Amino acid sequence: MDQKVATAVFESLASTVRLDVYRLLVRHAPDGLVAGEIASTLDVPPNNLSFHLKALVQAGLLAVEQQGRFLRYRANLLLMQGVITYLTAECCAGKQGRCAVPAASRRQSGASIRTRRASRLPS
Amino acid sequence: MDQKVATAVFESLASTVRLDVYRLLVRHAPDGLVAGEIASTLDVPPNNLSFHLKALVQAGLLAVEQQGRFLRYRANLLLMQGVITYLTAECCAGKQGRCAVPAASRRQSGASIRTRRASRLPS
DNA sequence: GATTTATTTCAATACTTCTTGTAATGTCAG
DNA sequence: CTGACATTACAAGAAGTATTGAAATAAATC
Numbered sequence: 610m611d612q613k614v615a616t617a618v619f620e621s622l623a624s625t626v627r628l629d630v631y632r633l634l635v636r637h638a639p640d641g642l643v644a645g646e647i648a649s650t651l652d653v654p655p656n657n658l659s660f661h662l663k664a665l666v667q668a669g670l671l672a673v674e675q676q677g678r679f680l681r682y683r684a685n686l687l688l689m690q691g692v693i694t695y696l697t698a699e700c701c702a703g704k705q706g707r708c709a710v711p712a713a714s715r716r717q718s719g720a721s722i723r724t725r726r727a728s729r730l731p732s
Numbered sequence: 733m734d735q736k737v738a739t740a741v742f743e744s745l746a747s748t749v750r751l752d753v754y755r756l757l758v759r760h761a762p763d764g765l766v767a768g769e770i771a772s773t774l775d776v777p778p779n780n781l782s783f784h785l786k787a788l789v790q791a792g793l794l795a796v797e798q799q800g801r802f803l804r805y806r807a808n809l810l811l812m813q814g815v816i817t818y819l820t821a822e823c824c825a826g827k828q829g830r831c832a833v834p835a836a837s838r839r840q841s842g843a844s845i846r847t848r849r850a851s852r853l854p855s
Numbered sequence: 856g857a858t859t860t861a862t863t864t865c866a867a868t869a870c871t872t873c874t875t876g877t878a879a880t881g882t883c884a885g
Numbered sequence: 886c887t888g889a890c891a892t893t894a895c896a897a898g899a900a901g902t903a904t905t906g907a908a909a910t911a912a913a914t915c
Contacts, residue, residue: 612748612751612752615745615751616745616746616747616748616751619742619743619745619746619751620742620746620902622738622739622742623739623742623743623746624739624902624903625735625739626903628735628738628739628742629735631819632818632819632821635819635820635821635822635823635824636821636822636823636824636825637824637825638823638824639824643861643862644861644862644863645860645861645862648862654904654905654906655861655862655863656862656863656864656904656905656906656907657903657904657905658862659862659863659864660863660864660903660904661903662862662863663863675912677861677912677913678860678861678862678911678912678913679861679862679912680861680862680863686820686823689819689820693816695755696745696754696755696758696812697758697809697812698755698758698759699758699759700758700759700761700809701758701759701760701761701762702759702760743872747872747873749873766891766892767891767892767893768890768891768892771892777874777875778891778892778893779874779875779876779877779892779893779894780873780874780875781892782892782893782894783873783874783893783894784873785892785893786893786894800882800883800891801881801882801883801890801891801892802882802891802892803891803892803893
Protein backbone atom coordinates (compact mmCIF):
# COMPACT_ATOMS: atom_id res chain seq x y z
CA MET A 610 0.00 0.00 0.00
CA ASP A 611 1.46 3.29 -1.05
CA GLN A 612 0.20 6.83 -0.88
CA LYS A 613 -1.02 6.91 -4.47
CA VAL A 614 -3.28 3.91 -3.99
CA ALA A 615 -4.64 5.23 -0.71
CA THR A 616 -5.37 8.64 -2.21
CA ALA A 617 -7.14 7.01 -5.14
CA VAL A 618 -9.32 5.04 -2.74
CA PHE A 619 -10.29 8.12 -0.77
CA GLU A 620 -10.92 10.16 -3.90
CA SER A 621 -13.22 7.41 -5.07
CA LEU A 622 -15.24 7.29 -1.88
CA ALA A 623 -15.46 11.07 -1.62
CA SER A 624 -18.44 11.07 -3.96
CA THR A 625 -21.82 10.19 -2.49
CA VAL A 626 -22.71 8.19 -5.58
CA ARG A 627 -19.54 6.15 -5.43
CA LEU A 628 -19.76 5.72 -1.66
CA ASP A 629 -23.30 4.39 -2.04
CA VAL A 630 -22.19 2.06 -4.83
CA TYR A 631 -19.32 0.69 -2.80
CA ARG A 632 -21.43 0.18 0.30
CA LEU A 633 -24.12 -1.51 -1.74
CA LEU A 634 -21.56 -3.91 -3.16
CA VAL A 635 -20.05 -4.53 0.26
CA ARG A 636 -23.50 -5.56 1.42
CA HIS A 637 -23.80 -7.78 -1.63
CA ALA A 638 -20.34 -9.29 -1.30
CA PRO A 639 -19.01 -11.62 -2.45
CA ASP A 640 -21.43 -12.09 -5.36
CA GLY A 641 -21.76 -8.48 -6.41
CA LEU A 642 -24.34 -6.97 -8.72
CA VAL A 643 -24.58 -6.13 -12.40
CA ALA A 644 -24.51 -2.50 -13.49
CA GLY A 645 -28.22 -2.29 -14.21
CA GLU A 646 -29.12 -3.54 -10.74
CA ILE A 647 -26.90 -0.93 -9.17
CA ALA A 648 -28.38 1.81 -11.34
CA SER A 649 -31.96 0.92 -10.49
CA THR A 650 -31.27 0.36 -6.80
CA LEU A 651 -29.52 3.68 -6.32
CA ASP A 652 -31.59 5.54 -8.93
CA VAL A 653 -28.59 6.84 -10.84
CA PRO A 654 -28.68 7.35 -14.64
CA PRO A 655 -26.81 4.48 -16.33
CA ASN A 656 -24.30 6.68 -18.12
CA ASN A 657 -23.48 8.56 -14.95
CA LEU A 658 -23.17 5.32 -13.01
CA SER A 659 -20.85 3.95 -15.66
CA PHE A 660 -18.59 6.94 -15.12
CA HIS A 661 -18.45 6.30 -11.39
CA LEU A 662 -18.05 2.54 -11.73
CA LYS A 663 -15.07 3.10 -13.98
CA ALA A 664 -13.50 5.32 -11.35
CA LEU A 665 -14.07 2.71 -8.65
CA VAL A 666 -12.56 -0.03 -10.76
CA GLN A 667 -9.53 2.10 -11.60
CA ALA A 668 -9.03 2.79 -7.90
CA GLY A 669 -9.11 -0.95 -7.32
CA LEU A 670 -12.15 -0.82 -5.06
CA LEU A 671 -14.28 -2.85 -7.45
CA ALA A 672 -13.59 -5.83 -9.65
CA VAL A 673 -15.58 -6.29 -12.83
CA GLU A 674 -16.39 -9.41 -14.79
CA GLN A 675 -18.37 -9.82 -17.98
CA GLN A 676 -21.36 -12.15 -17.91
CA GLY A 677 -22.91 -12.23 -21.34
CA ARG A 678 -24.03 -8.69 -22.03
CA PHE A 679 -24.01 -7.86 -18.32
CA LEU A 680 -21.10 -6.56 -16.32
CA ARG A 681 -20.93 -7.80 -12.77
CA TYR A 682 -19.22 -5.65 -10.19
CA ARG A 683 -17.80 -6.88 -6.89
CA ALA A 684 -16.32 -5.02 -3.94
CA ASN A 685 -12.63 -5.61 -3.32
CA LEU A 686 -12.71 -6.00 0.43
CA LEU A 687 -9.01 -6.70 0.79
CA LEU A 688 -8.03 -3.32 -0.61
CA MET A 689 -10.09 -1.59 2.06
CA GLN A 690 -8.27 -3.64 4.67
CA GLY A 691 -5.00 -2.46 3.25
CA VAL A 692 -6.09 1.15 3.41
CA ILE A 693 -7.11 0.82 7.04
CA THR A 694 -3.75 -0.72 7.82
CA TYR A 695 -2.02 2.10 5.95
CA LEU A 696 -3.96 4.70 7.90
CA THR A 697 -3.26 3.28 11.32
CA ALA A 698 0.35 2.28 10.62
CA GLU A 699 2.67 3.25 13.45
CA CYS A 700 -0.33 4.50 15.35
CA CYS A 701 0.79 6.37 18.46
CA ALA A 702 4.38 5.50 17.52
CA GLY A 703 3.98 2.17 19.24
CA LYS A 704 3.73 3.64 22.72
CA GLN A 705 2.18 0.97 24.90
CA GLY A 706 -1.22 1.76 26.30
CA ARG A 707 -1.39 5.26 24.87
CA CYS A 708 -3.38 4.36 21.79
CA ALA A 709 -7.12 4.81 21.68
CA VAL A 710 -7.56 2.43 18.76
CA PRO A 711 -8.44 -1.12 19.82
CA ALA A 712 -5.69 -3.56 18.97
CA ALA A 713 -7.97 -5.59 16.72
CA SER A 714 -8.14 -2.71 14.24
CA ARG A 715 -4.39 -2.28 14.00
CA ARG A 716 -1.55 -4.11 12.34
CA GLN A 717 1.84 -3.43 13.83
CA SER A 718 4.65 -2.13 11.65
CA GLY A 719 8.28 -2.58 12.59
CA ALA A 720 9.46 0.86 11.50
CA SER A 721 10.13 3.47 14.13
CA ILE A 722 9.50 7.13 13.53
CA ARG A 723 12.15 9.77 13.72
CA THR A 724 11.74 12.03 16.73
CA ARG A 725 12.08 15.64 15.75
CA ARG A 726 13.25 18.69 17.61
CA ALA A 727 10.36 20.70 19.08
CA SER A 728 11.62 24.21 18.49
CA ARG A 729 10.60 26.47 21.35
CA LEU A 730 7.33 24.90 22.37
CA PRO A 731 5.10 26.20 25.16
CA SER A 732 4.79 24.45 28.54
CA MET B 733 -22.30 7.81 11.47
CA ASP B 734 -24.27 9.03 8.50
CA GLN B 735 -23.43 9.42 4.84
CA LYS B 736 -22.61 13.11 5.13
CA VAL B 737 -19.97 12.54 7.79
CA ALA B 738 -18.46 9.63 5.92
CA THR B 739 -18.29 11.61 2.68
CA ALA B 740 -16.63 14.51 4.50
CA VAL B 741 -14.01 12.14 5.90
CA PHE B 742 -13.21 10.69 2.50
CA GLU B 743 -13.13 14.10 0.86
CA SER B 744 -10.66 15.16 3.49
CA LEU B 745 -8.34 12.23 2.98
CA ALA B 746 -8.54 12.45 -0.81
CA SER B 747 -5.81 15.11 -0.80
CA THR B 748 -2.23 13.94 -0.49
CA VAL B 749 -1.45 16.86 1.80
CA ARG B 750 -4.31 16.09 4.14
CA LEU B 751 -3.65 12.36 4.03
CA ASP B 752 -0.05 12.99 5.02
CA VAL B 753 -1.15 15.33 7.79
CA TYR B 754 -3.61 12.83 9.18
CA ARG B 755 -1.15 9.95 9.06
CA LEU B 756 1.50 12.08 10.72
CA LEU B 757 -0.88 12.91 13.53
CA VAL B 758 -1.95 9.29 13.86
CA ARG B 759 1.69 8.42 14.38
CA HIS B 760 1.93 11.21 16.92
CA ALA B 761 -1.28 10.32 18.72
CA PRO B 762 -2.42 11.04 21.31
CA ASP B 763 -0.27 14.14 21.91
CA GLY B 764 -0.50 15.62 18.44
CA LEU B 765 1.64 18.40 16.96
CA VAL B 766 1.38 22.16 16.57
CA ALA B 767 0.77 23.62 13.13
CA GLY B 768 4.35 24.80 12.63
CA GLU B 769 5.75 21.35 13.33
CA ILE B 770 3.41 19.83 10.79
CA ALA B 771 4.31 22.45 8.21
CA SER B 772 8.05 21.93 8.58
CA THR B 773 7.83 18.15 8.74
CA LEU B 774 5.75 17.86 5.60
CA ASP B 775 7.28 20.87 3.88
CA VAL B 776 3.96 22.56 3.15
CA PRO B 777 3.60 26.38 3.11
CA PRO B 778 1.92 27.48 6.36
CA ASN B 779 -1.01 29.22 4.70
CA ASN B 780 -1.73 26.22 2.55
CA LEU B 781 -1.43 23.90 5.52
CA SER B 782 -3.83 26.07 7.47
CA PHE B 783 -6.37 25.63 4.69
CA HIS B 784 -6.06 21.85 4.87
CA LEU B 785 -6.03 21.72 8.65
CA LYS B 786 -9.26 23.65 8.70
CA ALA B 787 -10.80 21.13 6.33
CA LEU B 788 -9.65 18.23 8.49
CA VAL B 789 -11.04 19.83 11.62
CA GLN B 790 -14.35 20.54 9.94
CA ALA B 791 -14.56 16.93 8.84
CA GLY B 792 -13.97 15.93 12.45
CA LEU B 793 -10.76 14.04 11.71
CA LEU B 794 -8.67 16.42 13.80
CA ALA B 795 -9.21 18.16 17.10
CA VAL B 796 -7.51 21.47 17.75
CA GLU B 797 -6.53 23.15 20.99
CA GLN B 798 -4.89 26.51 21.58
CA GLN B 799 -1.62 26.54 23.54
CA GLY B 800 -0.44 30.10 23.86
CA ARG B 801 0.18 31.29 20.34
CA PHE B 802 0.43 27.75 19.06
CA LEU B 803 -2.39 25.55 17.88
CA ARG B 804 -2.04 21.89 18.66
CA TYR B 805 -3.73 19.37 16.40
CA ARG B 806 -4.62 15.82 17.34
CA ALA B 807 -6.02 12.94 15.28
CA ASN B 808 -9.54 11.84 16.14
CA LEU B 809 -9.03 8.09 16.04
CA LEU B 810 -12.56 7.23 17.06
CA LEU B 811 -14.08 8.89 14.00
CA MET B 812 -11.99 6.71 11.75
CA GLN B 813 -13.26 3.67 13.61
CA GLY B 814 -16.78 4.84 12.96
CA VAL B 815 -16.10 5.24 9.26
CA ILE B 816 -14.69 1.74 9.01
CA THR B 817 -17.74 0.40 10.75
CA TYR B 818 -19.97 2.38 8.40
CA LEU B 819 -18.15 0.99 5.38
CA THR B 820 -18.34 -2.62 6.38
CA ALA B 821 -21.85 -2.45 7.84
CA GLU B 822 -23.95 -5.39 6.72
CA CYS B 823 -20.93 -6.76 4.95
CA CYS B 824 -21.91 -9.76 2.83
CA ALA B 825 -25.46 -9.35 4.17
CA GLY B 826 -24.48 -11.37 7.20
CA LYS B 827 -24.06 -14.62 5.29
CA GLN B 828 -22.00 -16.90 7.49
CA GLY B 829 -18.61 -17.80 6.13
CA ARG B 830 -19.01 -15.94 2.88
CA CYS B 831 -17.26 -12.78 3.97
CA ALA B 832 -13.60 -12.18 3.12
CA VAL B 833 -13.18 -9.53 5.81
CA PRO B 834 -11.78 -10.90 9.08
CA ALA B 835 -14.30 -10.69 11.88
CA ALA B 836 -12.05 -8.43 13.94
CA SER B 837 -12.47 -5.60 11.43
CA ARG B 838 -16.24 -5.79 11.40
CA ARG B 839 -18.99 -4.67 13.70
CA GLN B 840 -22.27 -6.44 13.16
CA SER B 841 -25.42 -4.46 12.52
CA GLY B 842 -28.83 -5.88 13.23
CA ALA B 843 -30.55 -4.54 10.13
CA SER B 844 -31.28 -6.94 7.29
CA ILE B 845 -31.15 -5.88 3.70
CA ARG B 846 -34.02 -6.14 1.32
CA THR B 847 -33.48 -8.81 -1.32
CA ARG B 848 -34.33 -7.52 -4.76
CA ARG B 849 -35.55 -9.24 -7.88
CA ALA B 850 -32.74 -10.07 -10.31
CA SER B 851 -34.50 -9.29 -13.58
CA ARG B 852 -33.47 -11.78 -16.22
CA LEU B 853 -29.90 -12.53 -15.20
CA PRO B 854 -27.56 -14.86 -17.09
CA SER B 855 -26.64 -18.33 -15.79
C1' DG C 856 -29.78 -9.97 -40.54
C1' DA C 857 -32.60 -6.67 -37.76
C1' DT C 858 -34.09 -5.37 -33.14
C1' DT C 859 -33.84 -4.92 -28.41
C1' DT C 860 -31.25 -4.56 -24.25
C1' DA C 861 -27.10 -3.42 -21.34
C1' DT C 862 -23.54 -0.61 -20.93
C1' DT C 863 -20.05 2.52 -22.28
C1' DT C 864 -17.90 6.58 -24.63
C1' DC C 865 -17.59 11.26 -25.89
C1' DA C 866 -18.27 16.20 -25.65
C1' DA C 867 -19.91 20.30 -23.35
C1' DT C 868 -21.11 22.77 -19.40
C1' DA C 869 -21.39 23.85 -14.58
C1' DC C 870 -19.33 23.34 -10.35
C1' DT C 871 -15.78 22.66 -6.85
C1' DT C 872 -11.25 22.45 -5.11
C1' DC C 873 -6.14 23.54 -4.87
C1' DT C 874 -2.63 26.71 -4.64
C1' DT C 875 -0.40 31.08 -4.10
C1' DG C 876 0.16 35.81 -2.49
C1' DT C 877 -1.02 39.25 0.57
C1' DA C 878 -3.22 41.11 4.52
C1' DA C 879 -4.98 40.40 9.12
C1' DT C 880 -5.29 38.49 13.92
C1' DG C 881 -3.52 37.31 18.15
C1' DT C 882 0.24 36.07 21.40
C1' DC C 883 4.62 36.48 23.56
C1' DA C 884 9.13 38.98 24.73
C1' DG C 885 11.53 43.00 25.55
C1' DC D 886 3.88 49.72 23.72
C1' DT D 887 6.55 47.76 20.05
C1' DG D 888 8.42 44.22 17.38
C1' DA D 889 8.63 39.39 16.17
C1' DC D 890 6.45 35.16 15.55
C1' DA D 891 2.55 31.64 14.71
C1' DT D 892 -1.29 31.14 12.38
C1' DT D 893 -5.35 32.30 9.93
C1' DA D 894 -8.42 34.76 6.42
C1' DC D 895 -9.37 36.43 2.02
C1' DA D 896 -9.16 36.83 -3.03
C1' DA D 897 -8.04 35.21 -7.65
C1' DG D 898 -6.54 32.21 -11.18
C1' DA D 899 -5.66 27.36 -12.51
C1' DA D 900 -6.95 22.76 -12.40
C1' DG D 901 -9.80 19.09 -11.63
C1' DT D 902 -14.54 16.74 -11.11
C1' DA D 903 -19.62 15.87 -11.76
C1' DT D 904 -23.56 15.72 -14.58
C1' DT D 905 -26.16 15.57 -18.71
C1' DG D 906 -27.41 14.24 -23.42
C1' DA D 907 -26.53 11.96 -27.63
C1' DA D 908 -24.17 8.46 -29.98
C1' DA D 909 -21.57 3.99 -30.12
C1' DT D 910 -20.50 -0.86 -28.96
C1' DA D 911 -21.76 -5.37 -28.16
C1' DA D 912 -24.41 -9.38 -26.83
C1' DA D 913 -28.89 -11.75 -26.94
C1' DT D 914 -33.41 -12.51 -29.20
C1' DC D 915 -36.49 -12.72 -32.94
